Amino acid sequence: MCADARERPRGAHGRAPDVFRRGGWVPMREYDDRDAVDFAIVGTGAGGATLACRLAELGFRVVAFDAGAWWRPLEEFASDEEHQAKLYWTDDRLCDGADPVRLGSNNSGKAVGGSTVHFAMVSLRFRPEWFKARSQLGYGADWPLDWREMWRYYARVERALRIAGPVRYPWGPHRGRYPYRAHELNEAALVLARGAEALGIRWTPTPLATLSAPRGPAHPCVYRGFCVSGCATNAKQSALVTWIPRALAAGAEIRDLAMVGRVAVDGADRATGVEYLREGRWRFQRARNVVVAGYAVETPRLLLLSATGRHPQGLANSSGLLGRYFTVHANQAVWGTMDDEIRSYKGPPSLAITEHWNYADEGKDFFGGYCYMSQGPLPVVWAVTQGGRGLWGKPLRAEMQKYNHQAGLKIVGETLPQADNRVTLADTKDAYGLPVARVTHAYCDNDRRLIAHSMDFMSRALAAAGARDLWRETDDTCHMAGTARMGDDPHCSVVDADCRSWDIRNLWICDGSVFPTVGGVNPSLTIQALALRTADRIAALAGRGEL
Amino acid sequence: MxxxxxxxxxxxxxxxxxxxWDAVTRAVIDERLTAADHLPQVATGAAWRVLRALCTCIVPQPADRPAVPLAALLDRRLAANRGDGFRDARLPPLREAWRIGLDALDAESRHGHGRGFADLDDEARIDLLHRVQHGACADPAWRGMPPALFFSHRVLPDLLSAYYAHPQAWSEIGFxxxxxxxxxxxxxxxxxxxxxxxxxxxxxxxxxxxxxxxxx
Amino acid sequence: MGTHSGHGRLGAGVTAGVAGLALAAWLSGRRAARGTASTEPVRAARACHRSSALLAGSVLADSAMEHERGAYANPAMYVPPLMAALVLLAGAHGGGDARPQRHRVRHAVYGGAMATGVAGTGFHLYNILKRPGRWSWHNLFHAAPLGAPMALLLAGGLGLAAERVRHGRTRVPRLLGRPAGQALGLLVGAGLLGTTGEAALLHFRGAFQHRAMVLPVSLPPLAAAALLHAAVAPPTRRPLARWLLRLVRLLGWLGMAFHTRGIARRQGGWRNWSQNLFAGPPLPAPPSFSALAVAGLAALRLREKRA
Structure with missing residues (x-):
């Protein structure tokens, strides 16, 4: 095994780690700091890596930065929940508000590939109406995009990631066939299926970004169940093993262990490059365009940190909305004990899903929708969940003995965007000497009604599937969005439909921050679809000399 | 067992x-199993005795096998200052929260029983911890940190995640x-x-x- | 309740299956015993025995492994590997038997295998229909495979055909009221199409991720079509059908080689056999094409001799 990837950068000296071979390397093109590259991209997750890949393939000169390390999954990802915390963003952040969120393992990655290295691989499309939530469904905000265009980009991402999904998807308009077939269901997923059938709603194997058949050098999934601790099989189609190798092959440079601390702008409101810390030294990369792709906390944080005399409220913030509308997914669950041995530690955690309440509008006393999925918590997550119920001592040990008999259903529930849920800068500083983010969050009444509806429904479904001793996990959230929302109007949004800042025209944002609303599905597929669209738009604008 | x-x-x-098991997993777990030999670095002196007593309450362990060195596992984490990537703004950073919390537990015990937390019997310890869990204590030693929050956001997640990251715990629950x-x-x-x-x-x-x- | 099995039994089951397949493979390649001038019906019958044995070897290996995976939860799950083993033995015996008479024990074994195949299809259908999703792609992919018991049915059918053909009282042997070559050609043609269906289903499940995965869904139907045509058209020489069937015979072994490599390609490769033999491409499946091709060639010979 090689030295720790966190000790010194691996993307250097004209080479980069080969994620498919133990100890292997691939060549990597490098750019000089003084050389104004076409695009400096901050962050290499679902947004940044996808965009870096496509821009490089379209012929642009691209350097992408990530604060995290560049791992080789086959030899460096242990089958261990605690050790794999090395993939999470564990730098301090402060959480407050009436319903403080949890970050870290939950939704924040710090590695080349970003949080796609430890995401749960759930790859869902938005319901078409959600792109016009305000005008068609009466809540939230409209996206400045047409769902039919997004449908085409979704299909492209699904092909690029060899999404394993059902032959026919039960909801929404027609979609082409998923490139790979759905995975075999584990028992936890069959519990969901039985509950859904008992209540007369549809369910399906979840479309997942993990291989159900070989793909080039990547092995298919072996159902080891450590997905959210990082996939040591390379079956997971993370940015680390998909977009990044493609980006390298197309001539992009990726700089790992490179923390960007400031985006520089000139007096003409043009971004000129990024300041970044690498190997203990602050450096400056010149660039003709800057893309910020740090996700919904780090993106506004970086733009707030980049405030200047001309932009005292942070870059791209003339609307005052940067950092506002921080929107999460509600992530509540109902758990129960089955007579059967379920052993949900086997297989990807969310093998079955129902999107019934995303597509059904009748019988709801709230705006928005939710899906729910089967679950497969490993022991540490499961024990902490028990702690969340307030269990400790002998009752805890007794409950943990039921580990192999537990089954649960958990929502990804849409919450409404609220201006007062926001990311700001705190007084505390991090190890780089930069103020940390403060994340303020509270549910609104509509969110609480959605949560109550979902938990009542899931309780019925779980009971119908044969579960006993039901209990509710009430306080979890997942995913983040909204802090640099896109729109048609510079006064009501941070970026336009091309994810381009209204204020600084060569500054782009490419991650979940641009979502005006979050829908009731996991965001990674939409982030990647947006990145593909942004790349095409950039090429079109460049072709017209409008960059 | x-x-x-x-x-x-x-x-x-x-x-x-x-x-x-692959090589990297073997190395990681081998290292974890050396915790039994760990000497306290952060929770030292009186705090170490309080922490050990706290661990026996949060995860009582059977007497017929060697105990998982839970206090040592936590102290190692504190020494490495491994945070979660977020904290409730009402809580101080990881180490400080634990320093204050352990000290306050001891103070609450002396206040109520005239003895340190480690010297209480099980019943009194558990009773005291229930009061902490429900925020029903107010010794100045808490220094403004909400006791219930310390219990729900530090004590339970930190100790339970340390214990259930140990192979012995996996064997117990059939993982x-x-x-x-x-x-x-x-x-x-x-x-x-x-x-x-x-x-x-x-x-x-x-x-x-x-x-x-x-x-x- | 957990399974009672350990690696020991797992290993034993797998070894038995693979040994059976090897034996069947050896039998299928064996020429007629020396020194006996067999008539064409007897030669054809012996080819059918070998074909049946090879198919049974495939079923033995496959069902022993898959039912092991299912922990033999239902005692009936022991029957298919057992019947397949008996068919294998019957085929070994019949393949070397030059007498123009049927053999009672073999005959009974083949009948039993067919009954087991029918019952197994019922069991597997029940397994599919009781799972959430019922009759769905997903259950066809992952529940008890419908095609597997049919292979045993087919092995029994080929064996019975062999008994009938060798037992011809007339100069031209007859089967099911038709000339034997025609009936056998129809049986094998249908079998080839059914097996193609199973390969298509499973290779679709594997998303045809490797180019070679289209071979077993394209070549065998061509061979089946040629064979079916030869069976119903006026008897004459059919070089195209013969060559196609020879290719299919080769394809079975080629497929096994591909599947061997497929297992090696998976995480952990062959060192991780206890997982990859189950989760990887099924090693014993492709030779069933070879088995059917052997019988198809026999049918073709009979047909060319106007039988």
Whole structure:
């Protein structure tokens, strides 16, 4: 095994780690700091890596930065929940508000590939109406995009990631066939299926970004169940093993262990490059365009940190909305004990899903929708969940003995965007000497009604599937969005439909921050679809000399 | 293995040299197993005694096997200052929260019982911890940190995640453990791969024990 | 309740299956015993025995492994590997038997295999229909495979055909009221199409991720079409059908080689056999094409001799 990837950068000296071979390397093109590259991209997750890949393939000169390390999954990802915390963003952040969120393992990655290295691989499309939530469904905000265009980009991402999904998807308009077939269901997923059938709603194997058949050098999934601790099989189609190798092959440079601390702008409101810390030294990369792709906390944080005399409220913030509308997914669950041995530690955690309440509008006393999925918590997550119920001592040990008999259903529930849920800068500083983010969050009444509806429904479904001793996990959230929302109007949004800042025209944002609303599905597929669209738009604008 | 498990005879470490464990996992777990020799670095002196007493309450361990060195596992984490990546703004950073919390537990105990927390009997300790959990204590030693929040956001997650990251805990609850390159092939209810533990149903303890000794 | 099995039994089951397949493979390649001048019906019958044995070897290996995976939860799950083993033995015996008479024990074994195949299809259908999703792609992919018991049915059918053909009282042997070559050609043609269906289903499940995965869904139907045509058209020489069937015979072994490599390609490769033999491409499946091709060639010979 090689030295720790966190000790010194691996993307250097004209080479980069080969994620498919133990100890292997691939060549990597490098750019000089003084050389104004076409695009400096901050962050290499679902947004940044996808965009870096496509821009490089379209012929642009691209350097992408990530604060995290560049791992080789086959030899460096242990089958261990605690050790794999090395993939999470564990730098301090402060959480407050009436319903403080949890970050870290939950939704924040710090590695080349970003949080796609430890995401749960759930790859869902938005319901078409959600792109016009305000005008068609009466809540939230409209996206400045047409769902039919997004449908085409979704299909492209699904092909690029060899999404394993059902032959026919039960909801929404027609979609082409998923490139790979759905995975075999584990028992936890069959519990969901039985509950859904008992209540007369549809369910399906979840479309997942993990291989159900070989793909080039990547092995298919072996159902080891450590997905959210990082996939040591390379079956997971993370940015680390998909977009990044493609980006390298197309001539992009990726700089790992490179923390960007400031985006520089000139007096003409043009971004000129990024300041970044690498190997203990602050450096400056010149660039003709800057893309910020740090996700919904780090993106506004970086733009707030980049405030200047001309932009005292942070870059791209003339609307005052940067950092506002921080929107999460509600992530509540109902758990129960089955007579059967379920052993949900086997297989990807969310093998079955129902999107019934995303597509059904009748019988709801709230705006928005939710899906729910089967679950497969490993022991540490499961024990902490028990702690969340307030269990400790002998009752805890007794409950943990039921580990192999537990089954649960958990929502990804849409919450409404609220201006007062926001990311700001705190007084505390991090190890780089930069103020940390403060994340303020509270549910609104509509969110609480959605949560109550979902938990009542899931309780019925779980009971119908044969579960006993039901209990509710009430306080979890997942995913983040909204802090640099896109729109048609510079006064009501941070970026336009091309994810381009209204204020600084060569500054782009490419991650979940641009979502005006979050829908009731996991965001990674939409982030990647947006990145593909942004790349095409950039090429079109460049072709017209409008960059 | 202790009597309060349904998986007597199963030891996940027996799989250490099978295809279920890879080199990186072996190295990580080997390192974790050295915690028993760890000397306290952050929770030292009186705080160490309080922490050890606290651990026996949060995760009581059976007497018929060597205990998981829970206090040492936590102290190692504190020494490395491994945070979660977020904290409730009402709580101080990781180490400080624990320093204050352990000190305050001791102070609450002296206040109420005239003895340190470590010198209380189990019943009194548990009673005191219930009061902390429900925020029903107000010794100045808390220094403004909400006791209930300390309990729900530091004590429980930190100690439970440390204990259930230990192989002995995996054996107790019948978790298959590390699984690379060999994952699983039998996914449906009541099926187990030969490298998974057997749960003892009533009346079948002896058979389950024998099977568990053979799990590789 | 957990399975009672350990690696020991797992290993034994797999070894038995693979040994059976090897034996069947050896039998299928064996020429007629020396020194006996067999008539064409007897030669054809012996080819059918070998074909049946090879198919049974495939079923033995496959069902022993898959039912092991299912922990033999239902005692009936022991029957298919057992019947397949008996068919294998019957085929070994019949393949070397030059007498123009039927053999009672073999005959009974083949009948039993067919009954097991029918019952197994019922069991597997029940397994599919009781799972959530019922009759769905997903259950066809992952529940009890419908095609597997049919292979045993087919092995029994080929064996019975062999007994009938060798037992011809007339100069031109007859089967099911038709000339034997025609009936056998129809049986094998249908079998080839059914097996193609199973390969198509499973290779679709594997998303045809490797180019070679289209071979077993394209070549065998061509061979089946040629064979069916030869069976119903006026008897004459059919070089195209013969060559196609020879290719299919080769394809079975080629497929096994591909599947061997497929297992090696998976995480952990062959060192991780206890997982990859189950989760990887099924090793014993492709030779069933070879088995059917052997019988198809025999049918073609009979047909060319106007039988």
């Amino acid at each position: 202790s009597a309060d498990t349904r998986y007597r005879g199963y030891d996940v470490l027996d799989k250490r040299d099978t295809p279920s 298959g453990g590390p699984a690379n390159p060999r994952g699983y092939v039998r996914m449906v209810a009541n099926r187990r791969d030969p490298w998974e533990p057997v749960e003892a149903r009533p009346g079948e303890e002896a058979r389950a024990y024998r099977e568990n000794r053979r799990v590789r």
